[in-house]
Amino acid sequence: MDLSRQYAEARDAQDPIGHFRARFHIPDGHLVYFDGNSLGRLPLATRDRLLDAIEREWGGDLIRGWDTWIDLAGRAGDVIAEGVLDVAPGEVILSDSSSVNLFKLASAALDANPGRRVIVTDDDNFPTDRYVLEGLAQARGLQLRVVPTDIDEGVDPARIAAALDDDVALVCLSHVAYRSGAxxxxxxxxxxxxRVGALTLWDLCHSAGSVPVPLRQSGAxxxxxxxxxYLNAGPGAPAFLFVRRDLxxxxxxxxxxxxxxxxxFAMGAGYDPVxxxxxxxxxxxxxxxxxxxxxGARITAEAGVANLAAKSAELLRYTLRLNDAWLGDRLTLATPSDPARRGSHVTFHHPQAWQICQALKAAGVIPDFRTPQRLRIGLAPLYTRFVDVWEGMARLRDIVDSGSYEAFEPALGRVT
Amino acid sequence: MDLSRQYAEARDAQDPIGHFRARFHIPDGHLVYFDGNSLGRLPLATRDRLLDAIEREWGGDLIRGWDTWIDLAGRAGDVIAEGVLDVAPGEVILSDSSSVNLFKLASAALDANPGRRVIVTDDDNFPTDRYVLEGLAQARGLQLRVVPTDIDEGVDPARIAAALDDDVALVCLSHVAYRSGAxxxxxxxxxxxxRVGALTLWDLCHSAGSVPVPLRQSGAxxxxxxxxxYLNAGPGAPAFLFVRRDLxxxxxxxxxxxxxxxxxFAMGAGYDPVxxxxxxxxxxxxxxxxxxxxxGARITAEAGVANLAAKSAELLRYTLRLNDAWLGDRLTLATPSDPARRGSHVTFHHPQAWQICQALKAAGVIPDFRTPQRLRIGLAPLYTRFVDVWEGMARLRDIVDSGSYEAFEPALGRVT
Structure with missing residues (x-):
């Protein structure tokens, strides 16, 4: 194993999608950004498009802009459908936030399965998903059946299957786990x-744009x-939803x-939906x-999900090798060891993960902290280089070796 | 009555809030924009702020931007609360769209009044409001009691009162009617x-930023x-909601x-709302x-709602005078004649309103068409000048005098 920076540089030079990095606004060359799985970077095309939309379209076209904007949610949805999720145009649209969309689609699924009294999810599902489902279950007097999941290994299909019976209306899970990346x-x-007649609702927040999403193959x-x-659309950008055509x-x-x-715009009496x-x-x-x-979705589609997933897997493998070489067992892997069971981020456990995160930020490396005691490293493949991994892991090694993280405030009780 | 352009210019020169126009991006001096009540203009401060938020905050700060963004919805809500709606900070927040917020608050009101089986609205309420309420009523097996309203005169409090009884859980109406401006x-x-124990939910889309909203005085x-x-936040900007503190x-x-x-961010098990x-x-x-x-809300607050409402009323009176002088009874007023019963837009009825709208747009005047057969003229007071009213009404007069609108396609059946 070559641990030199030159090795990382050589890997970058061979990266077939390495040139996509140049299409992002990256003002700080020192910064190692390991959090593209929380907030992706700004594409230059997006900056230019937004400036034009603000000044020329809103400022100049005013209300006439709606001639262009009226189907924007569907046009963007089609790019995600074809270029990111490999489903058909007309099966995806932008709307609201992920949380509101979860509410809408879960509610619709429950209405489509009247008489069934159970919603299945798992205890490692993202908080807003669990809360939305809990609220729906409470309002309708249904049971929310929460399957226990090992937070490092991710959803166990056998456990989910064991929770299924013909009283289950809906199974709602995350495709990639927000903590472990499983x-x-x-x-x-x-x-x-x-098989039991339940509908499935998948949360793709941590998978869309980083791994292939088998909506079509699974019949989700x-x-x-x-x-x-991973779609790099900026803070609080609208979410998408997928509804299989026949539904x-x-x-x-x-x-x-x-x-x-x-x-x-006929604004008629009575709701009559398309x-x-x-x-x-x-x-x-x-x-x-x-x-x-x-x-953002166009860039992802152009790079190709297969290429992105392949690069993610390589970056992740490289991260683990550097960890093994430099940090040994001081950071424990909190992500499945099987590459086929991983998304595009990797998580480590350390009892002082919170302090290590703060020390990394001070050293110009941005990871994420996740409860309990986990350090999450996102490897967004459109702009993360092997040399970023090398730099970030080297700084992490120095922080752990030196114990300098001890100088940072321990976690507040609420986020341990 | 002085019908000269000079008179309009003189009025502008005396306008105490006339200088606010210079704070908007107005690239086309020929255009007369009478649709600020559909989509307000771009404030220069907003353009600058957005550019900074895109490049420096998103592009540079990346995930660290959330330290600043996390309470943005509340900060903007407080400006609307204090500067626009005259309620207390902490009673307004940005969230979702108006439609989603209507759903949330109407649903909450119905839950707060269990056992009551009626929702009251009126048949001139904005479509999305009627549809959202219809959907809620259907889902819960409640009655949606739709009070008939004269679309030119607006909601009649006596008719609403007559629809109330102790089975009513919620009364949901628009403060300013989207067609008539009543x-x-x-x-x-x-x-x-x-008095009957119902809660009230007001749609302020056409009133916030143009007229005083007596939430506090009414105890809404x-x-x-x-x-x-009127808050000029751009196409599809997030909506606000108000919930009285004690509720x-x-x-x-x-x-x-x-x-x-x-x-x-503790991401705990179980929903435990603030x-x-x-x-x-x-x-x-x-x-x-x-x-x-x-x-956008800051500019509105700085100008002051009382000043904005006073200017709107003057612009509206001037519009009606020019109409009387130039168009006589060819356009029929479809807005209350009592100035105290008007918002910031004025509507005229004409059997060929659709074609007149198209002719106006071709002549560089942007009004709005509303069913049935109505021409709506918005007089957003932050940037609409008396001379804009003069220009727009003069072009309207020429179009109606000449019959040139006959050359435009009649309305499609669905929007007559």
Missing amino acids: LADMVAITTAAH DLAVGCTYK QARLRQPIWGWFGQRDQ ESIERFQVGTPPVLGGYAVLE | LADMVAITTAAH DLAVGCTYK QARLRQPIWGWFGQRDQ ESIERFQVGTPPVLGGYAVLE
């Missing part, structure tokens, strides 16, 4: 859910995802907004965010 | 609703509003997202939109 087996779980029913991580016309979207209405994906829109969609998603 | 009597209606319970009209902790917000969670206005947030809020609201 990849759930979408095909096995969807198959098991369908519904999905939501955010766009500010669209028969699902009851619970929030009957005018952007789902047939002949919207039968297509626009049925899952609600209110006036955010235009700046919509453009940011359009541009 | 101002509803918030104090009388809220008082009548409270709940409100929502958009920010892209906040006891209302059940139906979409249990992580931005309402106490100790959000007791304050943040309880009504759901998912990750849009940052660019949040900044645009912050800047």
Whole structure:
């Protein structure tokens, strides 16, 4: 194992998608950014597009801009559908936040399965997913069946299957776990859910744009995802949702907004929703965010999800090798050891992970802390280089070797 | 009555808030923009703020930007609370779209009044409001009692009062009607609703930033509003919601997202919402939109709602005088004749209103068409001048005098 910086540089020189980094705004060359899985970087095309949308379109076209903007959510959705999720145009649209979309699609799924009284999720699902489902279960007097998951190993399909019976209306899980980066087996779980007549709703926040998403192969029913991580659409950009084509016309979207209405501007009496994906829109969609998603998703589609996933896997393997060589067992792997079961981030356990995170930030490395006592390193493949991994891991090694992290405040009780 | 352009210029010269126009990006001096009540203009401060938020904050600070962004929805909400709605800080927050917020607050109101089986609205309410309420009523097996309203005269408090009884859980109406601009009597209606134990939910989309909103004087319970009209926050910018302080902790917000969670980043098991206005947030809020609201609301607050309303009233009176002088009875007023019952836009009826709208646009005047057969003229007071009214009405006069609008396509059946 070559531990030199030159090795990392050589890997970058051979990287078939390495040139995509030049299409991002990267003002600080010293910074090692390991958090593109929380907030992706700014694409130059997005900056230019937003400036144009602000000044020329909003400022100049004013209300006439809506001639262009009215189907922006669908156009961006189509890029995500074809270029990121490998499903058909018309199966994905931008709308609201991931949380609101989860509420809409989970509610629709429950209405489509009347009489069934159980929602299945797991205890490692992202908090907002668990809360949204808990709220729906409470409002409807249903049971939320929370399957225990090993937070380092991720969702166990056998445990999910064991929780399924013909009283289950909906199975809702994350495709890639937000802490460990563990990849759930979408095909096995969807198959098991369908066997008992349940619908599946997948949270793709940590997978869209970083790993292939087998919506089509699995026959998954519904999905939501955010766009500010691997799709690089900026803080709070609108989320997307996926509804398999054959389900669209028969699902009851619970929030009957005018952007789902047939002949919207007739402003007629009585809600009469379209039968297509626009049925899952609600209110006036955010235009700046919509453009940011359009541009971000285009870059992802251009690079190709297979290439992105391959590079992620290589970056991740390299991270683990450097960790093994430099840090030994001082940081414990909190991500599946099987490469086929990983997304695009890697997590380590350390009892003082919070302090190590603070020390890394002070040293110009931005990872993320996650409860409990975990250091998360995101390897967003569009702009993360091997040399970034080398630099970041070297600084991490120095911090752990020197014990300099002890000088930082321990975690507050609430985030240990 | 002086019908000269010079008279209009003289009025502009005396306008105490005339200087605010210079704070907007207005690239086309020929254009007369009468649609600021659909999409407000771009403030220069907003353009600058967005450029900075895109490049420096998102592009440079990356995830660290959330230290600044995390309470942006509340900060912008406070500016709207104090500077626009005259309620207390902590009673307003940005979140989602108006439609989603209507759903959230209407749902919360219904939960707070269990056993009551009726929602009251009127048939002139904005479509999305009617649809959202219809959806909620259907889901819960409640009655949506739709009070007939004269679309030119607006909500009649006596008719609303006659629809109230102790089975009514919620009264949901628009403060300013989207077609006529008629101002509803918030104090009388809220008082009548409270007398029977119902909660009130007001849609402020067409009033926030243009007329005083008597939330406090009326004791209104709940409100929502958009920010892209008189608050000039741009297309699809996030909406706001108001929940009277004493109601906040006891209302059940139906979409249990992580931005309402106490100790959000502890990511704990079980939804445990804060007791304050943040309880009504759901998912990750849009940052660019949040900044645009912050800047737009600040300008409105600086100009002062009383000044804005006074100028609107003067612009509206001037519009009507020019109409009387130049167009006689060819355009029929479709807005209350009592100035105290008007918002900041004026509507005219004409059997060929659609074609007249198209002709106006071709002549560089942007009004709006509204069903049925109505021409709507918005007089956003922050940047609309008396000379704009003069120019726009002169071009309208020429179009109607000449019959040139006949050359434009008649309305499609669906929007007559």
